[in-house]
Amino acid sequence: MRRRFLAGVATLGVAFVAGCTGLQVAYLNSYDSISFEPSGTDLMVSGTLNQYSLSSFEAAMAAHPDTKRLVLLEVPGSVDDETNLKLGNRVRDLGLNTHLTAKSEVHSGGTDLFLAGVARSMEEGAIIGVHSWAEGNRAGADFPKDDPVHTAYVRYTERMLGSADFYWFTLEAAPVEDTYIMTPADIAEYGLLTKPVVKN
Incomplete structure (x- = not known):
């Protein structure tokens, strides 16, 4: 799964999944x-994050109010970034932590959700992938940094990490049809973790 194929803030939430057609993306956004x-x-x-993910999360929290942490397993991306950013903000509002197991693999929107944890931890072997978004033939990095198309992502990343540096990194890391697997040095540089990696 890949993040963001969007035509500006007005259509935020229309995402692109690498290797999938528009119809397939629509299908992935048609059910929970x-x-x-x-x-x-x-x-x-x-699973894949989509327009139902926030309501699904709220139902899970209502049923399990003692939840302290989200453990992200296979979360390959989002097909509705607007909802995904709302979900991440809700996770932070609730003061929840996030964790990746040694077998976890998160990409793009899944990585964004991981950032929402107050405390963020991972085991050695977990995979974190990132990439750019695109609008038509223009990649995210082709838009000036002050373009409103970046606003929602900048605000989210600043809230979660204290800086938008990681967002700008994702725009350059890989094109929308590809993914970049972050190295331990990358993860440390952008402050994705609040705890040392758990060695196996």
């Missing part, structure tokens, strides 16, 4: 494609 499964005080998260 994310799961939140309780495990003690954790919610185990897997």
